[in-house]
Amino acid sequence: MVGCPSCTIRLEPGNWTGDRQTACPRCGRKLEWRVFPALFHPPAPPDTSTAALTDESRCFFHADRPAALVCDACGRFICRLCDVTFEGRHLCATCISAGMRKGRFAHLDRGRTRYDSFALTLAIAPLALWPFTLLTAPAAIGVVVFGWRKPRSLVAPNRWRFVVAGILALLQIAGWAFLFAKLAGAFGGRP
């Protein structure tokens, strides 16, 4: 059933079959909606009813269940319950877990650190209070070096922010070096 997202009430079928606009009977929100066939065909639960015969191959993880497939990654026999169809392959839960740990499945990533944005912020934001750039410019270089080979964003995978942050940070460091050289020339050495 379709739910009203405002008050979480479940709307009865009469509310969302027919016209594509309706008012929630509880909170009065004017809802617009579009329903799709998946609403009427929820995914079927895996078959868990069969038991293994004595001479059958057994599931690696469930000794009392017959093997139905072979894991495409590790080759273990797995039952229907353990089968995870993912990116066109049949995998067991252990391989999925290991793949997630090693970052093999970009499709399962739940989040990534944006070192490029962090480096760019470190290179630009402190310019408003420029004396801080003495600390933040080397830090920005450090973040660029540290994050260069780290997994990048799924939606903005290029490295231009790293490049810009690195150039800006190097310019700031060069500016500080120039300033220190001038100061050393003004106060040091000559009697």
Add this chain to the structure above:
Amino acid sequence: MNARRYRRFARPPSVSVASRPSLWTDDDHLLLVDFNGMTESYRRVYWRDVQALVWYETPIRLILSILILLFVAGFSGLAFLARSAPAGMWVLLGFAAFFGLLLLINLARGPTCACFVQTATAVHRLNAIGRVRQAHRIEALASERVSQQQSGDVPPAPLPPPAMPPPPQADTPSASSGVPPPLPASIPAEAHAVRPPPLALDGSYLRLHVVAFATALASAVLDAVIAGGWNNLGLSVASMLAGSALMGLVIVGLVRARRLPDSTGLVRTYWFALVTVTAFWVVGYAHMMVLMITSPTHPLGGSEVDYLRAVSRLHGGNSTYMLVNATVSAIAEGWIGLMGLLQLQRMLARWRLLSTPPEAGTP
């Protein structure tokens, strides 16, 4: 590793404070991205799992328009007052024009909405979809992709009634044939209203709402006293503190009230309070600016502390401005307090009614 190339569907909306949500599409799924400045978090919604898209209009466009209009009016007024100094006038007019442009853009982008996608296991809010126009675009895209991914299922329209058919009646011809009759398209909403489950008051932050509206009433009393001519420094400071507390409580209360069921009236009262209190702040700020611009003593001419003291005295003394401000504030805050408490009382009465089990024999 980044073999997939996502296509951006929606940029972060104009009103996004804590994070910058965006929406990306791929052939088989939607990617919901939340970027907080340091990390991105991803949620994927596969087209094959999408059961429904639901959206409703929100009043954000109206509120934004009112707020921007206040800025336009404020800067225009200041420019008018500063007409003797052309440079300052043009700068202020530039600000007014900038906010006017923002206002036009806000109006041209169409109504705002909250959009949700429902799957078998969860309902995800598409935070990046902030306008109804975008919701229609995502609907069109979803129709196209879903028709590919969910092909083999029944076509989306016209929709057959799912489970829970109406009880067969003896006088309908379909009862004898065993086929449930189709639902008529125009069933009154009340006929299908589900009795909401009993609601506990835990988690409703009832005390917070009571404190917020009591603060509004207290602030109204203070302003009424000031409007009555008993203005002094202590009362002015107390009124200012009460106004600040009210602002904070209104913001927190609005966030909490939006999560409550049956809270439309309460939420509307909070929105009114937010807009009103913000308007008072903007007007007060503009008045201070006007005084600083038109004050005969130039700030650079003497001690800045003395100058600010003089302006504050003009701003907070028994001037016509203060009288009008205090009177209007007292009326508005009193109305907010009374309406809020009334809404709370109504909501509680409804909750109690719903929590009471129906007596035997009643339908």
